[in-house]
Amino acid sequence: MEPYNKHESIAALMNRSNVDTDQIIPKQFLKKVERSGFGVHLFHDWRYNEDGSDNTEFELNKPAFKDAKILVVGDNFGCGSSREHAPWAIADYGFNTIISSSYADIFYNNCFKNSVLPIVVDKTTLATLMDEVSANEGVKFVVDLENQQVTTPAGNDFKFEVDHARKENLSKGLDDISLTLQQIDKIDQYEEKHKQSHPWLWV
Amino acid sequence: MKKTMYEKIWDSHFVVEAAGQAPLLYVDRHLMHEVTSPQAFEGLRLSNRKVRNPHSILATMDHCVPTKNRDLPIADPIAKKQIETMAKNCQDNNLNLYDMKNPNNGVIHIVVPEHGFVHPGMVVVCGDSHTATHGAFGALAFGIGTSEVEHVMATQTLPQQKSKTMLIQIDGELSKYASAKDIALAITGKIGTAGGTGHVIEYAGSAITNLSMEGRMTLCNMAIEAGARAGLVAPDQKTFDYLKGREFAPSGDNWDKALAYWKSLPSDDGAKFDTIITLNAADIEPQVTWGTSPEQVTGITSIVPAPEDFDDEIKRQACSNALNYMGLTAHTKITDIPVDLIFIGSCTNGRIEDFRIAAEMTKGTKVADNVTAIAVPGSYHVKKQAEDEGLDKIFIDAGWEWREPGCSMCLAMNGDELTAGQRSASTSNRNFEGRQGKGGRTHLVSPAMAAAAASAGHFVDIRTL
Numbered sequence: 001m002e003p004y005n006k007h008e009s010i011a012a013l014m015n016r017s018n019v020d021t022d023q024i025i026p027k028q029f030l031k032k033v034e035r036s037g038f039g040v041h042l043f044h045d046w047r048y049n050e051d052g053s054d055n056t057e058f059e060l061n062k063p064a065f066k067d068a069k070i071l072v073v074g075d076n077f078g079c080g081s082s083r084e085h086a087p088w089a090i091a092d093y094g095f096n097t098i099i100s101s102s103y104a105d106i107f108y109n110n111c112f113k114n115s116v117l118p119i120v121v122d123k124t125t126l127a128t129l130m131d132e133v134s135a136n137e138g139v140k141f142v143v144d145l146e147n148q149q150v151t152t153p154a155g156n157d158f159k160f161e162v163d164h165a166r167k168e169n170l171s172k173g174l175d176d177i178s179l180t181l182q183q184i185d186k187i188d189q190y191e192e193k194h195k196q197s198h199p200w201l202w203v
Numbered sequence: 204m205k206k207t208m209y210e211k212i213w214d215s216h217f218v219v220e221a222a223g224q225a226p227l228l229y230v231d232r233h234l235m236h237e238v239t240s241p242q243a244f245e246g247l248r249l250s251n252r253k254v255r256n257p258h259s260i261l262a263t264m265d266h267c268v269p270t271k272n273r274d275l276p277i278a279d280p281i282a283k284k285q286i287e288t289m290a291k292n293c294q295d296n297n298l299n300l301y302d303m304k305n306p307n308n309g310v311i312h313i314v315v316p317e318h319g320f321v322h323p324g325m326v327v328v329c330g331d332s333h334t335a336t337h338g339a340f341g342a343l344a345f346g347i348g349t350s351e352v353e354h355v356m357a358t359q360t361l362p363q364q365k366s367k368t369m370l371i372q373i374d375g376e377l378s379k380y381a382s383a384k385d386i387a388l389a390i391t392g393k394i395g396t397a398g399g400t401g402h403v404i405e406y407a408g409s410a411i412t413n414l415s416m417e418g419r420m421t422l423c424n425m426a427i428e429a430g431a432r433a434g435l436v437a438p439d440q441k442t443f444d445y446l447k448g449r450e451f452a453p454s455g456d457n458w459d460k461a462l463a464y465w466k467s468l469p470s471d472d473g474a475k476f477d478t479i480i481t482l483n484a485a486d487i488e489p490q491v492t493w494g495t496s497p498e499q500v501t502g503i504t505s506i507v508p509a510p511e512d513f514d515d516e517i518k519r520q521a522c523s524n525a526l527n528y529m530g531l532t533a534h535t536k537i538t539d540i541p542v543d544l545i546f547i548g549s550c551t552n553g554r555i556e557d558f559r560i561a562a563e564m565t566k567g568t569k570v571a572d573n574v575t576a577i578a579v580p581g582s583y584h585v586k587k588q589a590e591d592e593g594l595d596k597i598f599i600d601a602g603w604e605w606r607e608p609g610c611s612m613c614l615a616m617n618g619d620e621l622t623a624g625q626r627s628a629s630t631s632n633r634n635f636e637g638r639q640g641k642g643g644r645t646h647l648v649s650p651a652m653a654a655a656a657a658s659a660g661h662f663v664d665i666r667t668l
Contacts, residue, residue, distance in 0.1 A: 018396060018496050022635040031267060031281040033241035035286045035349075045637050075517065076397040079430065080633060081614075082332040085241065086347035100522050102397055105432050106332060108347050112351035121269045163364065165224045176350070177250070179224060180358045186219040187360055190229055200257075200453035200461045201231055201325075 003173035009069035017074035039092030064137035078107025225362035239330030243353035270606035309582020312550035319449025341438035375484035383418035387425035388490035399431030410484035437469035494525030509533030552630035553581025564654035570602035571660030592625035
């Protein structure tokens with residue numbers, strides 16, 4: 001995985017709540033057997049017109065949000081299905097940071113596996129950030145994972161929480177499986193014990 | 204210390220917590236389907252890793268499979284490739300796969316219980332959010348992403364943060380024709396789709412213990428729709444009776460050992476939950492969703508709300524968007540909403556009991572003019588059982604289509620879908636925009652409600668029939 005570095009990027013705004021993974025990446029694009037190439041389908045049903053042209057009404061099609069790496073979005077983002085195609089599409093599109101007041105659990109986990117940082121802020125802060133982006137489309141925020149801080153031109157700076165292990169792995173681009181395999185002796189030991197205590201699972 | 208069932212399962216599956224890393228939880232069972240696994244197998248191959256415990260895996264094909272003309276090649280070349288990739292991955296790794304032609308084939312969360320593959324006290328994962336279904340057995344079962352599918356194949360563990368616990372206590376008698384589906388929808392209506400975020404729910408109370416195993420599966424299936432990581436019901440005699448004699452259930456001495464363990468699992472009296480919610484079963488009417496989120500739901504005797512009925516600005520906006528998408532006018536009576544298509548099936552409501560109650564409502568009726576009604580059994584076993592009971596004839600005589608098993612219109616990946624503007628009464632689990640087809644309008648209901656709407660052409664209060 002790519003290490004997550006401090007960056008200054010355009011923040012795009014989607015003032016919608018309960019955006020579900022069916023909207024992030026509709027089911028007709030889940031049939032591929034590869035991990036790549038989902039960005040073009042991100043928010044497909046909102047993003048494109050029937051004839052395949054860009055829907056100019058859709059937020060992310062605004063020229064000011066082109067090249068945005070930060071997505072500021074309403075509460076309960078990523079609810080619904082477990083499809084990792086959602087963060088694959090988000091990352092492939094070019095976002096590496098999401099700012100919202102809450103996320104669905106599975107989606108939140110999936111982001112960290114794909115070098116995407118989902119930042120949780122309280123609802124008041126989110127509203128302030130949304131106001132700042134609305135008032136100044138194309139505004140750039142600085143995201144500093146090491147210091148767990150976001151700074152904005154209007155001074156709506158804030159600190160955010162992130163689990164220590166996730167922060168480490170994201171900032172260094174570490175692969176979870178390699179880390180777990182460092183504990184292989186412990187897994188072997190557990191499994192031996194489990195076979196003794198739960199023999200019916202091993203028939 | 205008094206423990207909840209969740210804490211007992213967590214403690215017995217805790218492997219290690221390395222410095223600076225999340226705790227590792229051991230995984231007993233890993234369920235698979237064709238959509239969320241191919242990239243995980245590819246990852247294993249690229250890193251030259253092997254599946255650690257092939258016996259822990261059961262795989263099926265369900266999301267992309269056609270529900271008619273199964274003998275013909277799959278028309279969609281991308282779906283065909285995904286199906287072929289699944290078959291090859293299972294063969295290469297020596298995994299038990301119920302492929303499209305296998306008599307055990309069906310929707311993963313239907314076939315797994317049918318074969319007794321999940322037991323109380325297990326940790327169960329699948330690259331599918333409706334894995335929560337298996338909490339009906341008192342197993343900690345939750346959906347994971349594809350990277351985690353690869354992680355479990357390689358290590359048989361997952362790094363996990365401990366969840367908070369939520370007790371949903373429901374006592375009393377359900378009214379006639381109110382079902383587990385109505386309980387699930389009523390809960391989501393009460394706490395919202397983010398209400399359970401960060402929690403594992405345990406369902407308890409007389410209304411829960413009175414449910415059949417199938418009803419408990421329906422209820423736990425939709426724990427994710429309330430935002431929870433998993434749902435749990437304490438195992439009891441019904442659980443044990445259901446499992447006994449099934450293919451992967453313990454037998455002989457192992458049965459007695461397993462049974463003793465299973466009986467130790469229910470939450471201790473006085474165990475502390477982080478959040479407690481109570482509902483009265485008698486208050487739960489047959490439910491109908493009116494919007495584009497499962498929390499936008501109401502009782503059959505109610506009306507479609509107006510944005511101004513909500514105090515919260517976000518909910519007002521969501522209501523306005525939903526009414527617009529759904530083509531509904533505020534304050535329309537739910538019983539005045541017409542339907543175009545009826546779908547009975549899915550991992551939520553594709554079990555034999557679902558078709559029995561739907562057949563009871565359908566018997567002697569005709570599908571209304573301009574309505575299409577399709578019944579999609581959750582598995583070939585459900586299909587056969589229904590046919591042995593003559594249920595297929597009841598549906599067919601009434602003008603329904605009786606299909607082959609699969610996920611079908613629940614997420615409309617296989618070609619079964621709504622056209623723009625079409626309105627469904629569906630026994631599935633999500634009414635998101637476009638879920639059943641771009642521009643399609645979904646109302647989630649129980650099988651009895653769906654069947655009654657098929658002949659009436661609109662929603663009806665089944666308690667008055």
